[in-house]
Amino acid sequence: MQLRYRFRLYPTAGQQQALARAFGCARVVFNDGLRARQEAHAAGLPYIKDTDLQKQVVTAAKRTEERAWLGEVSSVVLVQALADLHTGYRNFFASVTGKRKGPKVAPPRFQSRKDNRQAIRLTRNGFTLRPNGRLYVAKVGEIPVRWSRSLPSDPSSVTVVKDAAGRYFASFVVQTDPSEVLPEVTPEVGIDLGLTHFAVLSDGRKVSSPKFLRRAERKLRMAQQDLSRKAKGSSNRKKAVARVARLHARVADARRDHHHKLSTAIIRDNQAVYVEDLAVKGLARTRLAKSVHDSGWAQFTAMLEYKAARYGRVFGKVDRWLPSSQTCHVCMVVDGPKPLNVRTWTCGACRTTHDRDVNAARIVLAAGRAERQNACGGTVSPSA
Known part of the structure; x- marks a missing residue:
């Protein structure tokens, strides 16, 4: 490789x-x-x-x-x-x-x-x-x-x-x-990516969103305002452009470092990793565009994929249209759509109370396992 x-x-x-x-x-x-x-x-x-x-x-x-x-x-x-x-x-x-x-x-x-x-x-x-x-x-x-x-x-x-x-x-x-292939382990994990929490794992762990760009917005705003006041073609403008570029580079470096450390830990601890195939380009056209770009889901997913191939792990993507936020991971009954402000809900069939994000990660895990067991490679519904 x-x-x-x-x-x-x-x-x-x-x-x-x-x-x-x-x-x-x-x-x-x-x-x-x-x-x-x-x-x-x-x-x-x-x-x-x-x-x-x-x-x-x-x-x-x-x-x-x-x-x-x-x-x-x-x-x-x-x-x-x-x-x-x-x-x-x-x-x-x-x-x-x-x-x-x-x-x-x-x-x-x-x-x-x-x-x-x-x-x-x-x-x-x-x-x-x-x-x-x-x-x-x-x-x-x-x-x-x-x-x-x-x-x-x-x-x-x-x-x-x-x-x-x-x-x-x-x-x-x-x-x-x-020879870099890691020894096999038992755990498998499904990951639900989001904005409030960067990643929620099927084992219940939640990784908070660092929001590197949001934290650097004040310094960036001041640097960009200073840049706008410089005359075009002047030496001071070139220095101001370099100052803004350094701030953006610092944000990108911090985000990349966070993604590397998290993806390496997940790949090391789990034999199989499954994520949802998100339409990042489509989400970037909404009012949440800045937060979506700040999260860097595509970069993180790409790191998981190549590290899984490098270390002998299994990586899979499940269908983005999977009703992960509507399906109960206990009885697999689709409970219906829910607004984003609903973070916990109770299944109408088995009366189990779920954390919305943890339940979605477990549905992703179940769908990934079912897709992996499907010999034909087609889309199948997750089994109980």
């Missing part, structure tokens, strides 16, 4: 200039390749092959006076920029023809030098890990790395990223060891 390991980089001033040059060259090559294919399509010409496009916008362009400065950066950076363009087109074609599942994929778009996030990707012939613990990037130099953990294997590629807050990161792609 391939995973990404991200570490903080601390390049010197000269290395930052070299990285900025690499970011710019990769962006120009990407845009040149995209423009060449768009012009060929408009002229009714056949689709330009990947190798022909590389000869046109990289090899031949370096010999011209207008693009001679492309030779100042590693050729690996330029080739990988075109590889990203090829991947974008393949994903677009697969989405249009129906071969790719999920939401529709748009065609590649031009990259802007004003984008807050810049990145380059290098394969093994463009970087090395030095014995002194530094990352050597071709035509940039040895960049200090803050190693928070060790890599499970030698990386196959690295992506050097500069985020909106001005921080530099190295994202390594590594192959994980199959």
Whole structure:
């Protein structure tokens, strides 16, 4: 299984200039390749092959006076920029023809030098890990790395990223060891995600919602007000933009750290984990949009899924239309819809009193078990 390991980089001033040059060259090559294919399509010409496009916008362009400065950066950076363009087109074609599942994929778009996030990707012939613990990037130099953990294997590629807050990161792609599979345990758990409580587990545990964005709103409001008063194009405005970006980055880092710790604990303690397949995009269009985005359900669910695959656990999603808040987990009788302000209710059939969220988590667990036992893979009703 391939995973990404991200570490903080601390390049010197000269290395930052070299990285900025690499970011710019990769962006120009990407845009040149995209423009060449768009012009060929408009002229009714056949689709330009990947190798022909590389000869046109990289090899031949370096010999011209207008693009001679492309030779100042590693050729690996330029080739990988075109590889990203090829991947974008393949994903677009697969989405249009129906071969790719999920939401529709748009065609590649031009990259802007004003984008807050810049990145380059290098394969093994463009970087090395030095014995002194530094990352050597071709035509940039040895960049200090803050190693928070060790890599499970030698990386196959690295992506050097500069985020909106001005921080530099190295994202390594590594192959994980199959020996990381955890020993089997007995418990299984269903999870009901919400806003009042971030997660309610079928065993009765409730994880309060940290609300990282809500807690940082006052500082963000003041920083954004300060930004609005700065003249466009001024140095003070650039500093104010960076200040707002750092506050948002701090919120995102805290949320990601919380999701990692919680998902790891759940996967470690349970053999099977089931969650509801929520329509996060639809919920984000309601008046609860800010709270939904602040919770980060999609990121947390994705972490549960890949960690379950990594450590040999079972992960499953149940139908979002499952009446989990209306069904009694004791007798499986559907008691009818209930408004959101009703947090406890009593089943009309067996007279059992339920906590709304805990009961929903137990219904999710029952539905997940039933779906797992269904050999055909179709949707079935949860059994008692």
